[in-house]
Amino acid sequence: MKTTMTAVVAALILAGCGGEAAAPSGDASATTVQANAEFARSLPLADPQGFEDAKRGFIARPTGKILAADGSVITDFDAFNFIAGDAPPTVNPSLWRHAKLNAQIGLFKVVDGVYQLRGFDIGNMTLIEGQTGWIVVDALTCRETAAAALAFARQHLGNKPVTALLFSHSHIDHFGGALGVLTPDQVKAGVPVIASNGFMEEATSENVLVGTAMGRRSAYQFGKNLERSAKGLVDTGLGKGVGYGTFGVLAPTDLITQPTEERVLDGVRIVFHNVPGAEAPAEMSFSIPALKVYGGAENLAQTMHNLLPVRGAKVRDALRWAGYMQDALDQLGDAEVYVGQHNWPVWGHDRIAAFIIQHRDVYKYTHDQTVRLINAGLTPSEIADQIRLPKSLQTPFGARGYYGDLRHNVKAVYQFYLGAYDGNPAHLDPLPPVEMAKRYVALAGGADKAVAAAQAAFDRGDYRWAAELLNHVVFADAGHKAARELLARCYDQLGFVAEASTWRNSYLTAAAELRGGAPKQGINRAAFVDMLAQTPIERFLEAMAAGLNGPAAEGKDFKINLVLTDTKESYVLWIENAVLHHRRAEPAADANATLTLTKAFFVRMMAGTVGAKDMLTSDELKVSGSKIDLARFLGLIDKASGTFPIVSR
Template sequence: MKMTTLAALTAALVLAGCSRGADKAPPPSGNASAATVQANAAFAATLPLAEPQGFEDAKRGLIARPTGKILAADGSVITDFDAFGFVTGDAPPTVNPSLWRQAKLNAQAGLFKVVDGVYQLRGFDIGNMTLIEGRTGWIVVDALTCRETAAAALAFARQHLGQKRVTALLFSHSHIDHFGGALGVLSPEQVKGGVPVIASAGFIEEATSENVLVGTAMGRRSGYQFGKNLERSAGGLVDTGLGKGVGYGSFGILAPTDLITQPSEERTLDGVRFVFHNVPGAEAPAEMSFSVPSLKLYGGAENLAQTMHNLLPVRGAKVRDALRWAGYLQAALDELGDAEVYVGQHNWPVWGHERIVEFITRHRDVYKYTHDQTVRLINAGLTPAEIADQIRLPKSLQAYFGTRGYYGDLRHNVKAVYQFYLGAYDGNPAHLDPLPPVEMARRYVALAGGADKAQAAAQTAFDQGDYRWAAELLNHVVFADAGNQAARELLARTYDQLGYVAEASTWRNSYLTAAAELRGGPPKRGIDRAGLIDVLAQTPIERFLEAMAAGLNGPAAEGKDFKINLVLTDTRESYVLWIENAVLHHKRAAPAADANATLTLTQGFFVRMMAGTAGAKDMLTSDEIKVSGSRIDLIRFLGLIDKAPGTFPIVTR
């Protein structure tokens, strides 16, 4: 019974992409075709790639560069400061030249002085840690992704700036790459001792609940978006658009002690006056930007970065509101005052009031143009694919490097706007009830005259540089027969070329990861939950129970009427779980007298189960858990909850 309990409950929660010991992908071909070389050369001719301002800004204020590696407790490498040393010089033929420029800019890792009293640590993780000097110590803006990178960054700053204490911690928004390293910055005891933790309303709810319900799928797909398992090379991972790579270590969180709930609120932290601006529901469900008038500083959180952002990430998420996003950026212009420096929580700063105004204006207009023109073409009857192929930004926005699609992509964002208003269905009744992908693939391949003919047509398209059509044909061939190794290799080579010409890092990483999995198969291991234990401890029990309900195997549960009590002894919480009409419900209530069984345990043990750190021996011997009632019924109940390992195939079936 207790092994079943562990298996079932650990399936209830994951956060996207949190595995450290991941499978290494087979290397890409590393060979750019003649068509790819020509396409990248033509692309380079359209942009002033040697424009020096970005390089000056990315290097400005450098105090020191880190060397070596940041390691996890088990010795695995979280950050290798030398891994991207190959990102120098002119773009190789296997990388879009515009993305190569962004990769070189993001490769500027180190401690930087922004202005007097303001410093940034960049390149330790995908995001930035910003330090603002207070009267007695550092006010830290964002804590990176994991404890290890945050602690290393702060130690590096103290090495060069002095042993100052942290006097406040600000979370700009509710994504884990900005709060996951909190315990590397402050301890819970320091917070209890009075060090303030500031965030916007809804932060802890959003930070702990994001990805709970569909975290397994998001985690699997995030490996594509960030190229997590790709080798660091000119034929593999070169950048993520927002930074070099994500720090996959030990994740934690600290509950805010002070919430920003109004559109604008002021706080004085360690003698420094901040004006916070609440901007929820655009880039993140809970987010805030800020101004420091005395320093003429504006902090844009992640509504602003040195790249177009995602309205719908490749990994998946709830669709973001482009119109609200543009509105917040107009508000930022109105709130800017006499600011002379912008800092973001990704990429590098912008100096000079006029340049900051231009930066915000261009971002505002990218999202507004994308929104308005997509809606115009929706009303003209065009489908998402048609709109994505038709919309082009005006030249004034295309030519601005700060809003090019290194992380987000215009074509993907267009589809997000369409989905935001009309959903994924394009209105064509033929698409109301299409065949499943494998069955459709088999029929298309048969219609083409068999796999050999379809593959021959794909080879012709590949040879002509028509990679989109080659991918379409080969996708059907591989779905129809996943064992067709020749088709898999040709599709992998096709994805290589699509990756080599992609300006968006998220597209490049997705194509190259797909190619690697065609050659080597999906990952052997799913997400490692052990590093999440400090985040799970802050997660409301209801989120776990909602995820359990979403894991219930409906067909298997039909006709079942189990009722289970869940009692948490240390928090004195009690829940009743029951199945009705093949749906798992829960409510906070006293144990039901007619329950089939009662599972009694501590919240701490429950969290360790979620993290996978409580093993079978612990469950057999621990005095933190006991079962009363029918153990057989509890086994049957838990056996109805599917365990999703997160290793499902994506490019084959």
């Protein structure tokens, strides 16, 4: 939250309003009710423009559910029907307004020849009408949601073929459903797939190396396991929810490599603009001059974006992002409608220009003022507590922090230039969390005294301090039930006042896990097999090296040949100084073992759908040399489950 958070919520939550009774679990406390009421009075929440835009061009709304092959629910079109009327006390009123806007789901006509499907997934599928069929912009997250969206469009607009598929950028919620839009045979037959330079490398690599940790943390960011309710998930900032189904990708047949390039697709002239290295490593916006349409990809959305996602990623360049927004003004031409791959459109040239300027200046102000305070010697947390956007940038709803958050983005700018270390030598080699927690709890006089102090802070409405105290108690003694429950209640209140959906979802997921424990099941790697099939083998070998248990590998000198029969690739893997290396080469004569198999089987092995025992006994591969040494080698590579605890140890 911005100045409103400082002036209202900070006054109540940081200092406390005093004297209230402890709130029952899951209810909004008096402090939270008062904070959200003050927040509501500070903003023109009744402004109808957003609702007019979000509903404009409505054609039809889907009903029922989108199911996975196993019968599990991927998308429930009625799950967010509770989002209506005034904000309940358990939701920040600004976020509630945004959630109501994102709840306008279905098929919409943007202008003649351009349609959007919203609410099938976290992102939008945009359809451009060509001479013979549909040019599809973005394929959503998974095969199931993409297929359902396209089928719904054909039901209402006509059963036309897909004549081109465009990927706006390299994040999975924009390409993961590719196989629900086109088949590989259709692509081979000549249907173009267009993306920006570097798309495949970025699309297939982002989640391979640290995908387990990123996937675990993404459940916090997107509220994956929260109930859909006023006390749980109400929005993700970019849309209602992520489609967790079957993921795939199609390799582009045509890459946009220059800053600006044109294509004529199915009779439609489209001008593409390369915008890499800001919101995504590979990204492109586009214009359709004949229709006066500008597509902003994800550099533009109806929210301040992340410079560093809560789930984790490489830090994004705020200065470059602001520069792309200035370029967008120059590229806008006489466009009369903006379409984004999240949220809803904007109509009117002047309104679009103002929208772009607001985003340009949010990122530029965040960058410049963070750098100014860096040079004044402030630390990330100090800068985050001090920076406030000017009033002119706080007012527009389309640039408020529903997905990104100013305080988090400030820390991202700091990290981009100086790293996470704040320069204080006390933070060069701090104790690990559990050891630190034990010493703080001992200093407080024991867990019970620390909990009592936290309870007093909670009763004052000082939730940030109460959470700090209780976090130490829970890390020092994960079984302390009173500390866990009180910390969960702190997170409830912090979530209930958060304007950023990512913060709300993180707080409430933390509360749920303190009460119920970490999830029992990690990432379903089998759902990624179609996408992983397009991933270069080198990415898997890098991930294997990062999974090598170094202490266990000390003194080991295994050498393994890997031969892929279908792709005619051959690699030599070897351990040296407890490090796993690889090079592309002919099989080494002195290898302990040679593993010969197809890439498809290797991908299934890496996805965890076949185990080491199955691999060694399968008819689908051949092992020559020592099977025992091969098993020992594979046994040195950790298989992270993705269920590690986050809010306790």
